[in-house]
Amino acid sequence: IDRRNVKATMSGGTCFLWDWDLALSLRTRHRIAGSFVGRRRHGSSEAAESVLPVALMPEEICLALEMGWIDRRNVKYDLRSRSDSASPSNEKEDATNDAKMTTISIPFLPPQDSYSIELHAGFLDDFLRDVNNQRRYRIFKDLWEKGYWISSGSKFGADFLLYPADIMDCHASHLVFVVDTVEFQLRVQDVVGMSRVAASANKRVAIACVNHDEQPIYHVLSYLPHLSTARGM
Numbered sequence: 001i002d003r004r005n006v007k008a009t010m011s012g013g014t015c016f017l018w019d020w021d022l023a024l025s026l027r028t029r030h031r032i033a034g035s036f037v038g039r040r041r042h043g044s045s046e047a048a049e050s051v052l053p054v055a056l057m058p059e060e061i062c063l064a065l066e067m068g069w070i071d072r073r074n075v076k077y078d079l080r081s082r083s084d085s086a087s088p089s090n091e092k093e094d095a096t097n098d099a100k101m102t103t104i105s106i107p108f109l110p111p112q113d114s115y116s117i118e119l120h121a122g123f124l125d126d127f128l129r130d131v132n133n134q135r136r137y138r139i140f141k142d143l144w145e146k147g148y149w150i151s152s153g154s155k156f157g158a159d160f161l162l163y164p165a166d167i168m169d170c171h172a173s174h175l176v177f178v179v180d181t182v183e184f185q186l187r188v189q190d191v192v193g194m195s196r197v198a199a200s201a202n203k204r205v206a207i208a209c210v211n212h213d214e215q216p217i218y219h220v221l222s223y224l225p226h227l228s229t230a231r232g233m
Contacts, residue, residue: 006110016053
């Protein structure tokens with residue numbers, strides 16, 4: 001295949017979009033924004049935040065596949081990624097290397113035909129076999145269905161960032177933390193840490209979980225100003 005016909009690739013567990021029309025359609029029609037991670041060429045006047053590829057969170061690519069916005073046949077595994085093409089004989093060595101890796105390798109060009117294979121039909125089912133993935137995806141999809149824009153909250157130590165409108169037009173309103181069960185317990189240190197991060201970023205904390213009926217539940221933390229700053233004190 002011609003590189004120009006590759007619309008998306010899976011590399012290191014991350015989906016990269018290489019097609020402007022597809023990225024624009026996902027953003028404007030379906031509130032799937034992703035994040036531009038491409039690097040500008042030296043001397044280019046193009047804005048750094050608008051350079052392909054666009055990286056999608058696992059939950060974003062799963063929703064796009066489930067809803068049919070991305071054709072699975074247009075998504076290729078990039079075999080240049082070691083983690084996608086590891087052989088069983090190298091599993092022990094790969095596990096050691098994975099423990100040392102803390103960053104995602106961002107490709108600069110989609111792979112040629114000889115370095116790619118089609119995304120397998122059971123990708124979505126395989127991803128959702130993991131209970132943690134199921135939980136995160138259930139919360140992500142529910143928030144998306146409520147009309148929010150969503151991005152990764154990793155820079156704040158959260159699962160997601162929640163936006164009331166287009167990510168480019170406003171700041172996130174909530175940090176979303178996904179917990180294991182409705183019977184979750186938080187240490188005082190956890191609550192203080194979450195609240196401090198949220199307050200410093202002018203956001204609120206939302207703790208999300210899925211109940212026994214597979215329905216999402218949200219708890220929003222509120223905090224009161226210190227008594228010493230209250231009026232009259």
